[in-house]
Amino acid sequence: MKKWMTLTLLALLSAALLSACGGKDETATPDVDLTDFYEDVKEEYGWSDGYMTDIEGELLESYYPGLGDISLKQLVAKAPMMSAVVNEMVFLQAETEEDAAAAAAILQDRIDLQAQGGAWYPESMEAWGRGIVIQQGAYVCMVASAEHQDEISEGFNNLFL
Numbered sequence: 001m002k003k004w005m006t007l008t009l010l011a012l013l014s015a016a017l018l019s020a021c022g023g024k025d026e027t028a029t030p031d032v033d034l035t036d037f038y039e040d041v042k043e044e045y046g047w048s049d050g051y052m053t054d055i056e057g058e059l060l061e062s063y064y065p066g067l068g069d070i071s072l073k074q075l076v077a078k079a080p081m082m083s084a085v086v087n088e089m090v091f092l093q094a095e096t097e098e099d100a101a102a103a104a105a106i107l108q109d110r111i112d113l114q115a116q117g118g119a120w121y122p123e124s125m126e127a128w129g130r131g132i133v134i135q136q137g138a139y140v141c142m143v144a145s146a147e148h149q150d151e152i153s154e155g156f157n158n159l160f161l
Helices: 002-021 034-044 057-063 097-118 122-129 149-158
Strands: 052-054 072-080 087-094 132-136 139-145
Touching (some): 034 087, 034 149, 097 132, 097 139, 122 139, 132 149, 139 149
Antiparallel strands (some): 072 087, 087 139
16 A cells, blocks of 8 residues: 555656646747737827838838738837937737748837938938847847837837747
8 A cells, every 4th residue: 555655646646746747938029019009109208199100011111121921920110200300119929930020120220220311311311320120039129210219129128028
């Protein structure tokens, strides 16, 4: 009887240890709702509903050639309708990390083009030159913001802590 109980306890203990090994993957990227993130940014900086507009269709292809060919799960692309201040941002989730890397390269090309003269005005080119592209797994963020660059970038990174 003692032998049977010892073997049963040993089996239960082994099962418990094995199930603990199959726990949550701490390196997995969390699911993030990028629309919610943008809405939080919009609220934080007091942007009215009409200040930022969606970049979509032909304008999306014009700004980010090739981005429309990448399979995306989420896309939030915004820019001011009219503003003398640089404030363009893209938040996306690609199907794969490889697609995210391709999207990040396209977004970096946009920053480089604007910083090297596409933005026309010295102050705008300087702001674009501080633009940043961040990849977190299948998620990518591009922020070119003369006023809130660091805060928005940090907020995006904090989504993945």
